Amino acid sequence: MVVFAGQGDARRSMELLWRAPAPDEVRPGPKPALTLDAILDAAIAIADEQGMDALSMRAVGQRVGRTGMALYTYVPNKNELIDLMYDRVHAELPDGPPADDGWRPGVEAWAGELWAFYQRHPWVLRVSQVRPVLGPHEYAVVESAARILRVSGLSAPLLLRTISTLFHFVRGAAQTVAEARLAARATGTSNEDWWFARSALMPEVAPDFARRYPTIVGLSTEDTFRVPEGEPYLEAQAAETFRVGLGLILDGVEAALPGTPRT
Amino acid sequence: MVVFAGQGDARRSMELLWRAPAPDEVRPGPKPALTLDAILDAAIAIADEQGMDALSMRAVGQRVGRTGMALYTYVPNKNELIDLMYDRVHAELPDGPPADDGWRPGVEAWAGELWAFYQRHPWVLRVSQVRPVLGPHEYAVVESAARILRVSGLSAPLLLRTISTLFHFVRGAAQTVAEARLAARATGTSNEDWWFARSALMPEVAPDFARRYPTIVGLSTEDTFRVPEGEPYLEAQAAETFRVGLGLILDGVEAALPGTPRT
DNA sequence: GATGATACTTTACGCTGTAAGGAGATACTA
DNA sequence: TAGTATCTCCTTACAGCGTAAAGTATCATC
Structure with a gap:
């Protein structure tokens, strides 16, 4: 739990964008079956093929074989997902x-x-x-x-x-x-x-x-x-x-x- | 009822945009209590004050004292409403x-x-x-x-x-x-x-x-x-x-x- | 007075993002 | 080994959206 509201969000966002290496402590709970990249690829594919209006959390979830809600363990919300898609796709440019x-x-x-x-x-x-x-x-x-x-x-x-x-x-x-x-x-x-x-x-x-x-x-x-x-x-x-x-x-x-x- | 689907829509849209003078036949039914301009002004006010995301048919309807559905007698759908707002507001420019x-x-x-x-x-x-x-x-x-x-x-x-x-x-x-x-x-x-x-x-x-x-x-x-x-x-x-x-x-x-x- | 067009309302449907709570899996500690 | 904390993922639920469909009240005409 972070004390200052909002600050934790900024850190989370920046770490996702810049792919700060995850601290490799051993953590309890089931291993994540998906990767952020897989989710971003699915989301980008949907946006490319069907346009931004067709991009919904449920649609992305379905494409990776999960429910829409499952994405929220990888990404704080839809806006952040879009920001990450945005940056990832720019990697194409020379x-x-x-x-x-x-x-x-x-x-x-x-x-x-x-x-x-x-x-x-x-x-x-x-x-x-x-x-x-x-x-x-x-x-x-x-x-x-x-x-x-x-x-x-x-x-x-x-x-x-x-x-x-x-x-x-x-x-x-x-x-x-x-x-x-x-x-x-x-x-x-x-x-x-x-x-x-x-x-x-x-x-x-x-x-x-x-x-x-x-x-x-x-x-x-x-x-x-x-x-x-x-x-x-x-x-x-x-x-x-x-x-x-x-x-x-x-x-x-x-x-x-x-x-x-x-x- | 128009025979060719879609063609009637084009005519309706253009007449609304260019304000083709309504044929002044006397028509049955209750007189419209609103005007297109009043609706557009309300919609523009909402978009100005609260942004495009706050612009919903229900919100515009409420602002003119009607339900959201009442607007559909004046405007074919939300897209056309936006097009009309868009053109109307450009009248401000010299x-x-x-x-x-x-x-x-x-x-x-x-x-x-x-x-x-x-x-x-x-x-x-x-x-x-x-x-x-x-x-x-x-x-x-x-x-x-x-x-x-x-x-x-x-x-x-x-x-x-x-x-x-x-x-x-x-x-x-x-x-x-x-x-x-x-x-x-x-x-x-x-x-x-x-x-x-x-x-x-x-x-x-x-x-x-x-x-x-x-x-x-x-x-x-x-x-x-x-x-x-x-x-x-x-x-x-x-x-x-x-x-x-x-x-x-x-x-x-x-x-x-x-x-x-x-x- | 009946007919039919019109203005407007109510209800309903499928869609959205996401909060809340629960189920099952895993790793730590007692 | 049992208990607990933490994790992934699911189901359910809610308020909001655009608009189709159907219903009601109002008016001009035959």
């Missing part, structure tokens, strides 16, 4: 040394990995960014970006905020794709059909559209980007935004480099 | 002509308004961006940004993706603040206390931290940004990221302008 051909290709590769990662695990985008940032594997992703950007000569304050900016941007762009796919699965209709059904009604519900939004209408007709045949519209658009937006941010970084004179 | 002192101050003002808006209505950040984009008031926000950026001379494809990039970035930065406040309220401890309790345990659970993440450690000590006395740490950090990141993106836009030669 933390090796960046390619040696300059910071810009390095950042592009880093962002590309992150982009692909979010496509593989879209549920990660629904996890709060505030709390679990203290886990070892997400630290590794940040460390990786910092190492790559370090060689650019960017000042520390700018470099740190550049990383945050990149995170926000990549997450946002990836979320569009994730939500598009989720909506498509949830409603049973493709995004294209969904979009088309509604767009077709626009002239009826908003006959003055072109008058109200002249700039949007003008820009849309001028847009030269064409979605490749057969590719999902929203996803192709999001990918293009990712490509262009990343270039924009990196141009901004270049402009902020010490050597570059400001215009 | 859609007047931008200030006339150039596109860059214009964009900064636009982004600042959006940033403040998300602080006021953090639940907006938890609404899928894919579906309700077709509402009139969010279109107005996009139109506004497009009008401001139009004068920069940016090409249409670049301009459209710049807007998306700005949206992703502002949303991401604002989400950090929103989640920080939410976590603080949910756990009952301030983010500073929470952070401190965990940071204090770091040397214990990760004694090799400085060896594993040398770049992060180095950059942190070099960071010259100091959170003003008494201000919440995470929020001040997020605000600084917003300021710096926006500058970065706008520098990127400037670099992409037709007049500017690429280095």
Whole structure:
């Protein structure tokens, strides 16, 4: 029993996240038949396959052959489970040394990995960014970006905020794709059909559209980007935004480099 | 009764979003005592005050003096309610002509308004961006940004993706603040206390931290940004990221302008 | 006055996270 | 060896959720 309420929880959480080696005293009671990793793998599999909404304690329990309540001996509650899933899955991202051909290709590769990662695990985008940032594997992703950007000569304050900016941007762009796919699965209709059904009604519900939004209408007709045949519209658009937006941010970084004179 | 399943839903949704004027036939049955707007205001008030998790059909019903089920005569289901809340609240954002002192101050003002808006209505950040984009008031926000950026001379494809990039970035930065406040309220401890309790345990659970993440450690000590006395740490950090990141993106836009030669 | 549409309520179902209590297994101590 | 403490895991239970189904009261029309 811990005297100060809440403090014990913080220690428990941190030990789980950082996998503090369990004190190897011999303990009474039945040996645990499961491992934390097995539970996390099951939970991650469910979230990957069926989405975050399908992730329930009972579902995870069933997947490891137990009841939902059995998980509470391994994990304090569902929130902590999600935090642990979040950090564990980030171990997939490379933390090796960046390619040696300059910071810009390095950042592009880093962002590309992150982009692909979010496509593989879209549920990660629904996890709060505030709390679990203290886990070892997400630290590794940040460390990786910092190492790559370090060689650019960017000042520390700018470099740190550049990383945050990149995170926000990549997450946002990836979320569009994730939500598009989720909506498509949830409603049973493709995004294209969904979009088309509604767009077709626009002239009826908003006959003055072109008058109200002249700039949007003008820009849309001028847009030269064409979605490749057969590719999902929203996803192709999001990918293009990712490509262009990343270039924009990196141009901004270049402009902020010490050597570059400001215009 | 509609023949084609799903099609009726699309029409109903669009009519609600765009407020297609109701056909003024005299209809039998009791007069509706509520209005859609009253319901939306109640729902928005709950989400503002108690967060998205407190938004239930029963809670909204109670707030307007009805049962939860009564809402289903005004709105097809909870998802549509949220979509309508989402669009309605965007009406707060200015859609007047931008200030006339150039596109860059214009964009900064636009982004600042959006940033403040998300602080006021953090639940907006938890609404899928894919579906309700077709509402009139969010279109107005996009139109506004497009009008401001139009004068920069940016090409249409670049301009459209710049807007998306700005949206992703502002949303991401604002989400950090929103989640920080939410976590603080949910756990009952301030983010500073929470952070401190965990940071204090770091040397214990990760004694090799400085060896594993040398770049992060180095950059942190070099960071010259100091959170003003008494201000919440995470929020001040997020605000600084917003300021710096926006500058970065706008520098990127400037670099992409037709007049500017690429280095 | 009967008919049928409408606004709203009540009840009910299956789902959620998790508190509470109990069963069986194991390791220590007397 | 018996007793006890501690552990894993289960069953049960509770309050809350979205919403389907059915019932009641109200109104316009034929």
